[in-house]
Amino acid sequence: MSATLIGQSLLSGLMSGCLYALLGLGLTLTWKYLRIINLAHFALIFLAAYLTYEMSTRGWHPFLSALLLLPVFFMLGAAQQVLMSRYKVDEFASVIVTFGVTIIIESLIQYVWSADFIRVEKRLARGSLELGPWLAPWDQLIMCGFSIIACLLVWVVLKHTWHGKALRAQLDNPSIAAAFGVPNRKLSLALAGMGSAFAALGGVFIALLFTLTPSQIYSWFGVILATVLLGGLGSTFGALAAGMVIGVGESLTMALTAPAWAPIVPFTLLILILILWPERL
Amino acid sequence: MLKIDRLCVNHGLASALTGVSIEVNRNELVAVIGPNGAGKTTLVNAIARILPVHAGDIFFEGEHVTNLSPLELGARGVALIPEGRRLFTTMTVEENLDIGCYRTLARTHRAASLDHVYDMFPVLRERRKQIAGTLSGGQQQMVAIARALMSRPRLLLIDEPCLGLAPIIVSQVFEVIAMIRDSGVAILLIEQNAVKALKIAQRGYILDCGNIVAQGSPAELEAQGEIKAAYLGAH
Numbered sequence: 001m002s003a004t005l006i007g008q009s010l011l012s013g014l015m016s017g018c019l020y021a022l023l024g025l026g027l028t029l030t031w032k033y034l035r036i037i038n039l040a041h042f043a044l045i046f047l048a049a050y051l052t053y054e055m056s057t058r059g060w061h062p063f064l065s066a067l068l069l070l071p072v073f074f075m076l077g078a079a080q081q082v083l084m085s086r087y088k089v090d091e092f093a094s095v096i097v098t099f100g101v102t103i104i105i106e107s108l109i110q111y112v113w114s115a116d117f118i119r120v121e122k123r124l125a126r127g128s129l130e131l132g133p134w135l136a137p138w139d140q141l142i143m144c145g146f147s148i149i150a151c152l153l154v155w156v157v158l159k160h161t162w163h164g165k166a167l168r169a170q171l172d173n174p175s176i177a178a179a180f181g182v183p184n185r186k187l188s189l190a191l192a193g194m195g196s197a198f199a200a201l202g203g204v205f206i207a208l209l210f211t212l213t214p215s216q217i218y219s220w221f222g223v224i225l226a227t228v229l230l231g232g233l234g235s236t237f238g239a240l241a242a243g244m245v246i247g248v249g250e251s252l253t254m255a256l257t258a259p260a261w262a263p264i265v266p267f268t269l270l271i272l273i274l275i276l277w278p279e280r281l
Numbered sequence: 282m283l284k285i286d287r288l289c290v291n292h293g294l295a296s297a298l299t300g301v302s303i304e305v306n307r308n309e310l311v312a313v314i315g316p317n318g319a320g321k322t323t324l325v326n327a328i329a330r331i332l333p334v335h336a337g338d339i340f341f342e343g344e345h346v347t348n349l350s351p352l353e354l355g356a357r358g359v360a361l362i363p364e365g366r367r368l369f370t371t372m373t374v375e376e377n378l379d380i381g382c383y384r385t386l387a388r389t390h391r392a393a394s395l396d397h398v399y400d401m402f403p404v405l406r407e408r409r410k411q412i413a414g415t416l417s418g419g420q421q422q423m424v425a426i427a428r429a430l431m432s433r434p435r436l437l438l439i440d441e442p443c444l445g446l447a448p449i450i451v452s453q454v455f456e457v458i459a460m461i462r463d464s465g466v467a468i469l470l471i472e473q474n475a476v477k478a479l480k481i482a483q484r485g486y487i488l489d490c491g492n493i494v495a496q497g498s499p500a501e502l503e504a505q506g507e508i509k510a511a512y513l514g515a516h
Binding site for chain 1: 361
């Protein structure tokens with residue numbers, strides 16, 4: 001086992017961690033603050049990825065696609081929340097309802113783009129950053145930047161703005177918060193919208209970094225749920241740290257054993273979390 | 282300032298209040314006392330618009346407010362200090378106070394209001410970064426009072442502020458309520474501790490079984506022998 005391989009595994013693991021945090025960000029926020037376990041988040045990520053692909057075949061730069069997708073997905077998320085609160089969907093029912101939505105979106109993607117593998121040819125930047133013997137592809141580094149900035153931004157908003165404080169007050173005691181003028185409903189819609197906008201941002205990077213096929217939606221469930229739960233619901237830096245722990249665990253497992261063993265890391269962690277800290281839910 | 286006219290509130294099929302009429306004037310502290318289950322908390326929650334009213338009217342500053350939401354009533358300057366404090370327990374003391382002045386108008390006075398409540402409760406200034414849920418019961422009650430004051434209310438509804446507090450803290454809470462009264466905020470105080478409540482109130486009502494059974498100044502209430510024996514304790 002060479003130092004080069006170990007170092008590269010660590011680096012790749014950290015970068016995967018940033019991706020996991022970016023993909024889990026919207027999920028952890030709506031789970032904590034709206035008590036909605038939004039499995040449709042994964043489907044929205046892939047819908048955004050396919051739309052990025054579609055626009056790239058027409059010559060759109062991925063950033064331009066993101067600029068369009070973010071507001072559109074914000075509206076989608078808010079609309080979903082309108083329905084969720086209209087029909088008073090609770091935490092457990094939300095798993096089933098949003099899983100249904102996931103299947104619908106998957107079928108839609110398959111109908112429009114077929115189940116064949118597709119790949120966005122456009123890159124944000126060609127090549128890799130060379131750090132001695134180790135390589136960090138530029139596109140992944142850019143994704144890491146976006147992920148860290150998004151986590152930082154959400155943390156600042158939650159901790160230090162009036163909207164963030166109002167959201168936390170609403171979680172603690174909605175009727176008292178309302179009596180002091182906190183607009184519970186508006187805040188919930190805005191938060192759900194933001195969750196979906198983060199799904200769109202994640203989707204743009206999924207399109208840039210991976211080959212797409214609709215059924216891959218489900219392959220992300222385990223690792224992202226493990227990231228969100230290990231990081232602590234609603235915690236953005238927690239998700240970042242947990243993502244990195246899982247990412248490094250996976251890449252070291254791949255390097256030391258075989259790539260096929262990598263999924264054992266998030267699932268083992270998920271099971272351990274559920275056994276050791278069930279209150280994290 | 283506040284006028285309640287023949288208010289009726291039902292809990293399911295049982296009637297909790299049957300035609301209660303009370304009044305609170307400007308700069309006045311009015312106490313509503315009575316035994317457990319008399320309907321005191323029902324009364325204050327109906328006034329705060331948390332509970333639906335089945336008959337009767339509520340007027341605030343001459344305007345009919347019976348059909349407003351808690352949000353709208355709050356915007357007019359009525360603040361509630363609920364029974365059991367009901368703080369935002371995972372947030373810091375200062376964040377709780379921030380929610381108190383969440384409304385646009387109150388928010389513009391945030392700095393002055395914070396100074397005001399921190400001068401009133403110096404211990405809260407020391408502990409402003411502490412998570413509210415980790416404070417003692419008495420300190421939590423101070424946060425609940427301070428949070429309501431941050432909204433710059435003209436009428437304060439205070440429901441059983443001394444529930445579960447140590448006797449020495451109870452006296453402090455009553456001193457604070459007297460201070461708020463002197464600062465010109467009208468107060469409707471719901472309290473089981475009749476003797477202490479009537480010491481700081483200008484007028485009192487005795488509520489029993491959903492009805493007002495007596496009213497008047499503290500001296501008048503104490504002069505009525507039966508009432509003294511039944512509700513005020515025979516000391």
